[in-house]
Amino acid sequence: MSKIHLVAAAVALLGTFTVPAGAGDFTGAGATFPAPVYAAWGADYKAKSGSGLNYQAIGSGGGQTQILNRTVDFGASDAPMAAEKLESGKLLQFPTVIGAVVPIVNLEGIKADQLTLTGSVLADIYLGKITKWNDPAIAKLNPGVTLPTLDIVPTYRSDGSGTTYVFVDYLATISPEWKSSVGVATSVKWPTGNGAKGNDGVAGGVKNSKGSIGYVEYVYAAANNLTTAKLVNKAGKPVAPSVPAFQTAAATADWAGAKNFAASMIDTAGETAWPITSATFALLPKDPKDAAASLEVMKFFDWAYTDGGPIAEKLHYIPLPSAVQASVRAAWKAEIKDASGAAIWK
């Protein structure tokens, strides 16, 4: 290849990275949990409206940093952001879609949803207080199931993650000891067990060693046919993880009383509610420097609320209850203003 050809090839290659952005393209960055559904929505929305979403799944912490620095049009975070940080960063937080976290196990002869656990048993396992599978606390919940004298190997996410936040939030809600000795954050000081990176790492780690237990997003467990376990909810009923169970949790959450839409769907009162359910959030500046891009973001999520439900459900996510969607739209109108102080969302 001659030098000129090489240069031409290099220029062509550069060109592929600098495709001019479409008229209404907008950017987002943050949480990895909703990334698959944002991607699916983005592709569909682009086909319908011509505006493309460029979403970078860099993690919730990164998403918060980027939107605080205003380097993207919206940020995304699995854990709700602290109220005072939202205040000082002039950000509006709203939920976009709902997901669930499920326990997975590796025990010989145990099939999916055959084993039943409670929140306090789960907490004691991760606290290192229950160490054998045939512990009386587990046996009592599972009459008729033969449990081996095997060591329990708890597995957790080593990377900071919204999934961990939701899971330990549940453990802390149920177990006072967990709350006082470990606490709730996107990564915590685990008293026992092994850490693995990402959902696939936890799933792989559980698969690698017999007797291990872990937790992953339901989306991941459903797509990979992992051996999930039932949990006893607040109503005292054992429930298997399923989309209707998550919907019940979403419907029974206290949305009206929640500040910044940070309603807890952990251990809600519904009869058939799955206890580890949570929303993921988007963060939008209240004083956007690019009002047009901000409007695009709101149009996108408006479309996703109205028409994106089937796509979300196909990927095992739960759409927001319609009453919550209405209050999000009202919040857009009331809170997001352009430079002249006029509402951008009409």
Place this chain on the structure above:
Amino acid sequence: MIRTDVVILRGANGPTEDDARWSHDWGTTIVTVETSAALPPGHLAARPLATAGHADRAEAPFRIALTAAAVLVLVLLGAIVVLLFNGGFPVLVRFGLSFFVSTDWNPVTENYGAAVMLYGTLVTSALALLIAFPTSLGIALFLTEVAPEQLRRPIGTAIQLLAAVPSIIYGMWGFFVVVPLMSAHVQPLLKAVFGPIPLIGALFSGAPAGTGILTAGLILALMIMPFITAMFVEIFSSVPPVLKEAAYGVGATTTEVFRAVTVPYGRSALVGAVMLGLGRALGETMAVTFVIGNANRIAASLYSPGASIASTIANEFPEAGPGSIKLNALLELGFSLFVISFLVLALARFLVRNRLEA
């Protein structure tokens, strides 16, 4: 002013130690040329290049470009040091030097200590060296002294290919192949053999989960072995054949030649090569993250999960909030790794240079 290039005419044996010394003292590149037997070895041929003035003017832009490229490296290095030091400084202000000895890494209470990661980094790297050094020495001696000519090329090429395998591949292979193997076979076996021995037994106690410090050390060893072996082969090939032939001539066996000639001749260069391998092991991130078990605890057993500096940064960085003390703690961890790697590299340079000047 007349500049000269040095051309040394040599016999078939290639450069000698003197050449290396001149090269070092004068900062010149020395070109060696094979000669016919008629010319005396070591003969110097000076070749006039060009007179100064005209050529220097023409070369000025070139010189500036080269200098700029070199300065860029220094600027980059400085920028990295400044970022890591500044970013980590709030941690030193808050926790003081106890940051380096505290084993508490708790994002909930925002207490951060680096002892677990320092321990994990140093122990996995030390294990890696413990396994990789004798193995590399064996492979290199085999390749240079024992192997039949037909075997040298394929094995040598295989080693270079292994050195080129990206670390993430080692990580995935380690996670899916080595970890189950360790869990099912190697760890129970080691436990059965060493378990009953006091003190050493504690190193092999606990549940054989497959992941942990030992597995991380093993994967690191496999990663740095090709690297160290390749350098060892270079070093052993540079031992003047006349020394070895002399030893064989007075009746030494192959083993005796290794012990008395080959290894002592390259000793400090060997140590330098090992140090470079160590530098690689210290900073290795992805492969270690896959297999170390990622727990912020220190335990006596090599089976227990741990964390290294690099794996902790890889794990925690995406969720470290803007302006948080956690981010500062991660930057300070990065700074400590930088300092450790720098010290190891400096030691390696020092030892390799010593050998040239010896």
